[in-house]
Amino acid sequence: MNLRRYMICGAIGLAAFSCTPRQEINYMKDIESVALDNSIKNSRSTLQPGDQLIISVSAKDMDVVKPFNQNYSSSTTITQYSMPSSNNLPQQLPVSGPTYMVDTDWNINFPQIGKVVAKDETVESLKTKLVDLISKYVKDPAVDIKLVNFKISILGEVSRPGTYVIPDGNTTLPAALGLAGDLTPFGIRKNVLIVRNVDGKFTQERVDLTSAQFFNSPYYYLRQNDLIYVEPNEVREKAARIDPNTGLYISVASVIASIALGVLALTKK
Known part of the structure; x- marks a missing residue:
């Protein structure tokens, strides 16, 4: 009887150990009560030094605009986004056209026109x-x-951490997390960190995904080279500190316990 009592207590203990505490995983619960007008002003990020632009000029008479389409490069292939933790291959997107780089002074050198200032310009305003x-x-x-x-x-508690290339240069925090396969059940949704380089200075912001208030944040629309980090909750941190062989030990103990119970049942007969 004592052995059986110990086994029951052990099973209860294992069940309690394996349970994950319930946490809030809903997104934007109060979205209907939040005005989203302020988010429009943040919907486009400004161009930054190092941005690579393909600029094509067209008109009814294409011969007339040929001088504005110099520096034409042959068709190249870019990676739409990478998925280092997935077995799927990254999607490939062929792109071609005259290519320009925004220099360290926020300028591009455009044929027939010369230097064009791109500072504080979005893709649409530069167009x-x-x-x-x-x-x-x-x-x-x-x-x-x-x-x-x-x-x-x-990075952090998402299904597919990695670096992602967005061809159209426009994405939001929810869309980016969708590319990464969403947060895992162990990710803290109320404290997502975004690190941003603004004119050579790093800034950071904490975002609560469970509240629609983050729609009005300047970090809702992502910018070039933003870093998103999802912190693990206490359950994940505790699990990381546990001996990786714990599962094996528990399995062995379960087998031994089963054998012991079988022997005990036979001896009673």
Whole structure:
């Protein structure tokens, strides 16, 4: 009887040890009560030094805009996003066109026009600026701009941590977490850290994903080279400190206990 009592107590202890405390995993519970108008002003990030742009100019007469499409590069392939913790291959996206790099002074050197200041410009506003400049030489030009090296890093308690390249240069925090396979059950949703480099200075912000208030945060829309870190909860931290062979020990103990109970049952007969 004593042995059986010990075995029952041990089983209860193992069950209690394996249970994960319930935590809040809902997102944006109060979204209906939050005004989202303020988020519009943060919907586009400004260009930064090192941004790689593919800029194409078109018009009814394509021969007229040929001088504005110099520096044309052959078709290249970029990685749309990487998934180092997944067995799936990264998606590939072929892109081609005249390529320009925003230099350390926030300028690009555009053919026929010369230096164009890109500081404080978004992709859309730079497009408008180039249309205005080219309109001095060409009637009704159209400009297309792609930001092809927009990268973010997602680390911590997500399903697929890694560095992701966003071809259109525009993404939100929820969308980025979706690329990473969402948070694991062990991720703290009320304290997600975002580290951002603004003009050479690092800033950081803590975001509560369970509240729709973060829609109004300047960190809702991500920017070039943002780093997102999801902290583990106490359960994960405690598990990391446990001997990795604990599961093996428990399995062996269970087998020994089963054998002992069998022997005890036979001896009673």
